[in-house]
Amino acid sequence: MVTNKEIAELIFPDIKETIEDLERKYPKRDLPEGAEVTRFAPSPTGFLHTGSLFTSMICHKVARDTNGVFYVRLEDTDTKREIEGSGEQLLKQLHLFNIVPDEGYLGDRQVGKYGPYIQSQRADLYKVVIKHLLEEGKAYPDFASPEELEEIRVKQEKEKLNPGYYGEFAKYRHISNDERKERILRGDSYVIRYKSQGDHNNKIPVSDLVHGDFEIAENDLDIVIFKSDGLPTYHFAHVCDDHFMRTTTVIRGEEWIASLPIHVQLFKDLGWETPKYAHLPVIMKIGENGNKRKLSKRLDNEAAVSYFLKDGYPSEALVMYLMTIANSNFEEWIFEHKFEHMEEFKFSFSKMSLEGALFDMGKVNFFAKEILGKKTKYEIRDMAKAYASEFNPQLLSLIERDEEYFMEIMNIEREKENPRKDYEKFGDLYEKISFFYSDLYEETCKNGLIFNEKFSNEVIKEVLTNIKNRLSLDQDEQSWFGNMKEIGESVGFAPNGKLVKQNPDMYRGSVGDVAEMIRIALTTKKNSPNLYYVMKILKKEECDRRFDNLISKL
């Protein structure tokens, strides 16, 4: 009779450590009462997903709020899907959103006493636990081929039974150790499965920080814990790692709820304390068929955080927006705190909605405008340069032509109680301010300027000529505007819109129309910052030059 111990030894002859050794190596963390240890555990299979940013933001926040620890663990057990370099990229992007781990995998290095923080480097640790399980007869090698598994599946489907490897279908659960030994020695390929003692008809109570308490069927599947490539599966790695890294709260996406029975079973059977769980709602989007669906990296560009980075959104805007999804009371709080920063906000799981929110780009834009509106011209310059040097060389060269000039432009009506909110992202800055630069202005003029078709070229010419000759910039804004009204009136434009409404036949239009003509002539656009300041920055000579040029062409 071959014993369990012999099988364990046969499979893992080199593993000498025991679970007790590991317990000593990774002792309980010495943290103050109430401190939470959280972790973000991405797979290096691509760039940061907006949903992952959401999760990591909350992990980070919970640790900060409780003076705990937030660490990152790289879950690279799926070697087939791994994308070279994406781990570093992930961490870099996290950093750009101000989510900086205290410990763990940091992209270029690992920091902390509970490592290694890369799963592929922890293979031996998992083996120690599995060897123990094997010795105890709680796990067994499974020699089923893909074909055999397929056969089982088909049979179960036909008989309308629950799918999976369990009970009578778990063929290799029931073979003798003698046969196991023989097959292993023969070189048969195998995985290791956990021998479930659970009963599908049993309901177990589970507790979740956001979903509250509910019941769920016990796991009766003999799940794979050790793959034939020598690495553990997610379920097993999660249990071992979060135990030995001493995680107190596991925060992850809702898609994991279904496998919760597996995880609590493993924790319980191993005699380890189960961490608290928080399963977060998934961020959604309306799909082509009109139904909600998960934000998809393939279909939705807002699903990748790189999209926001490339477009030059202020990173706080996305984070603040995500926080409004996370906690419904955050909006009110951040309004009260003038959009400054959110460190002092207290996050709570109970204030989280259970339903996945539709991603709202409009609201991200709103936050972005608020945030940029609050920045000083120096901050704007630094942010713009940082963005431009990475993503937008065109903008960078524009800024570098003359930084003072650039700041002057960005400072229009900025230093006041309620600053203008002209900009939401740096990605469209170039287009919005290029008219301030003569060569770029000329460039746009080549395509022709589009004036209000209400007015003939003759009228426009008449107005612009008068403005050019009679509008002075050497006065304050009030007088300047009065001056403009005066000139308008002299060529048949009412000083305000009301008068036009009252006597439509007496006027050609209102000052509004005059201002629009000037604006289009000078900026090529219908919308621009305050005209007075635009003209001041452009200076009299340049304005005149633009007017003359245009008048001669009309």
Next chain:
RNA sequence: GGCCUGUUGGAGAAGCGGCUUAACUCACCACCCUUUCACGGUGGCAUUCAAGGGUUCGAAUCCCUUACAGGUCACCA
């Protein structure tokens, strides 16, 4: 299909049995701000909380059924 979860305006949501003729934010619309573009302000936008049934003096709030939606059922995480 089984199991789990959810369903309040265009979007995010508050609400936890009477104080709700349902807060607040975004979006949208209208008006005002002696005057452009903005900023700001005021007002409008759910007689009703997926539908039906029940419990109750009283329900968006408790219970049941139905509908709809999401998640999950891998040697992927």
